Structure formats: C-alpha cells, structure tokens
Amino acid sequence: KAGVTQTPRYLIKTRGQQVTLSCSPISGHRSVSWYQQTPGQGLQFLFEYFSETQRNKGNFPGRFSGRQFSNSRSEMNVSTLELGDSALYLCASSSSTGGTEAFFGQGTRLTVV
Amino acid sequence: DQQVKQNSPSLSVQEGRISILNCDYTNSMFDYFLWYKKYPAEGPTFLISISSIKDKNEDGRFTVFLNKSAKHLSLHIVPSQPGDSAVYFCAAKRWDKIIFGKGTRLHILP
Numbered sequence: 001k002a003g004v005t006q007t008p009r010y011l012i013k014t015r016g017q018q019v020t021l022s023c024s025p026i027s028g029h030r031s032v033s034w035y036q037q038t039p040g041q042g043l044q045f046l047f048e049y050f051s052e053t054q055r056n057k058g059n060f061p062g063r064f065s066g067r068q069f070s071n072s073r074s075e076m077n078v079s080t081l082e083l084g085d086s087a088l089y090l091c092a093s094s095s096s097t098g099g100t101e102a103f104f105g106q107g108t109r110l111t112v113v
Numbered sequence: 114d115q116q117v118k119q120n121s122p123s124l125s126v127q128e129g130r131i132s133i134l135n136c137d138y139t140n141s142m143f144d145y146f147l148w149y150k151k152y153p154a155e156g157p158t159f160l161i162s163i164s165s166i167k168d169k170n171e172d173g174r175f176t177v178f179l180n181k182s183a184k185h186l187s188l189h190i191v192p193s194q195p196g197d198s199a200v201y202f203c204a205a206k207r208w209d210k211i212i213f214g215k216g217t218r219l220h221i222l223p
Contacts, residue, residue: 004156035213042119042215043157043202056210090156092211101147102211104156 002027004093004105012111018079021108025072025093031055032074033102034066037088046089049074078110086112116140117205119214127222132190134217136203139184143205143212148177148188151200151216160201161188193221 005024013019025032033056034046045058049068066076072093078085088109092102118137126132138146144165149157163170163177163186170177176189190197198221203214 006156033211040122040215043204043213045210045212048210092156101159101162103159104149106154106156109154 004091004103006089006091006105006108008108009106010109010111012113013081014113015081015083017081018077019081019110021076021078021089021091021110023074023076023091023093023105025074025091026103029093029095029103030072031094032068032072033092033094034074034076035090035092036060037090037107038086043090046076081112083112086110115214117203117212117214119201119203119217121217122215123218123220125220125222126193128195129192132188132193132197132219132221134188134190134201134203134219136186136188136214137184138186138205140205140207141181141184142207144208145206146177146179146186147204147206147211148175149202149204149213151202157202190219193219195221195223197221 007022031050033048035043048056052068063079068074088107090107092104094102116139147162148160150160151157161172161175163179179186200216200218202216204211
C-alpha cells in the first residue's frame with residue numbers, strides 16, 4: 001500500500017507570491033489534515049478535509065486555504081507569502097475524521113525569500 | 114492556548130539506559146494519546162498510542178503511561194538505542210482533531 005505522497009518536496013518562493021502544495025493520501029483514506037512545522041513551534045494544525053469538506057480549521061490567517069477532491073487528494077494554497085511562512089508543511093491521512101492514528105507524508109519544505 | 118505541552122525541548126540519554134519523555138495536557142475530552150517519532154527531512158511516524166480508559170500500553174521497548182488525574186503521560190524507551198535519536202511528538206486526539214505538542218529532541222549518547 002502506497003503511503004502519503006506530498007509534492008513538491010522543496011519549494012523556494014519570494015514574498016508576495018502564492019504557492020500550492022499537493023497531498024495524495026493513503027488509498028481508502030478520506031481524511032486529510034495539514035500541519036505546519038517550524039522550529040520551536042512543533043506541529044501546528046492548519047485544517048482538515050473529509051469527503052471534500054473542510055471539517056476543522058486551526059488558527060491561521062485566511063491566506064492559508066485548502067481543498068479536497070473527490071479522489072481524496074488535497075491541495076493547500078498560501079497566498080501573499082510572508083517570510084514567516086517558511087516551514088515544513090506536512091500532510092497526514094487517516095481513515096476517518098480524527099482517526100486514531102494519522103499517517104504522515106514526508107512534507108514540503110517551503111522557503112520564502 | 115497550548116493544550117498539549119512537552120516542556121523539555123531536548124533530552125540526552127546514555128545508550129542502553131531508559132529514556133523517559135513527558136507530556137502534559139489540559140483538555141479532559143481527549144480520548145486517545147499518541148506518540149510520534151520524527152527524523153530530519155521525514156514526516157512523523159506513529160509509534161504507540163493509549164486509550165484514555167487505560168493507564169499503560171506496551172509495545173516492545175516502548176511503554177506509554179497515562180495518569181489522567183495529573184493529565185500527564187510519559188513514553189519510556191528501554192533500552193535506548195542509537196536509532197532512537199529523533200524528535201518525539203506527543204499528540205492528543207479528540208473527536209475532531211489531533212493536537213500535537215512542540216516535540217522533544219532525544220539524543221542517545223554512545
């Protein structure tokens with residue numbers, strides 16, 4: 001069974017640009033969650049999608065948005081990038097909303113310059 | 114409002130000894146607690162979990178203890194091995210989301 005796949009692995013963008021990250025969950029998993037990891041802040045929850053609907057949202061500004069497609073693949077978009085958005089963005093899939101365990105992808109390392 | 118706290122950013126333990134990683138939480142509504150391990154440039158991998166109705170769960174070298182009255186859980190690794198050097202995240206699950214702590218970096222010393 002293939003794991004969670006995130007693309008691209010690395011991205012460099014300039015301030016003010018926008019970026020789209022992609023996540024393909026484990027086959028059969030319908031829940032996809034996104035997290036931001038920065039040094040000293042751990043894993044901060046961005047949002048969760050289940051069956052194409054955003055079910056939960058963390059405390060991030062509206063520049064952070066996402067969507068989920070009918071095949072459960074999810075995209076995350078960040079508009080008007082700021083230097084502070086530089087982070088590792090992780091996607092996790094689980095079999096149901098808030099499933100007992102989540103399986104993570106390798107992440108996308110975003111650097112904003 | 115940090116609902117899951119790992120107060121030790123780092124921990125160094127001699128190889129072969131016991132590693133004890135601690136985690137505190139504030140919300141009584143969590144129904145599962147999980148530990149994840151993360152190596153650099155990789156996503157976190159699930160290690161072990163415990164239901165809120167239990168006080169201990171063991172899996173090989175890894176044991177998680179839950180003290181609900183103190184809202185505290187700990188992960189014991191015995192014996193510690195070099196490959197255990199990583200960042201460990203404590204997480205708590207409620208019905209709608211999993212909330213992570215900031216992580217503890219474990220160094221296993223030779």
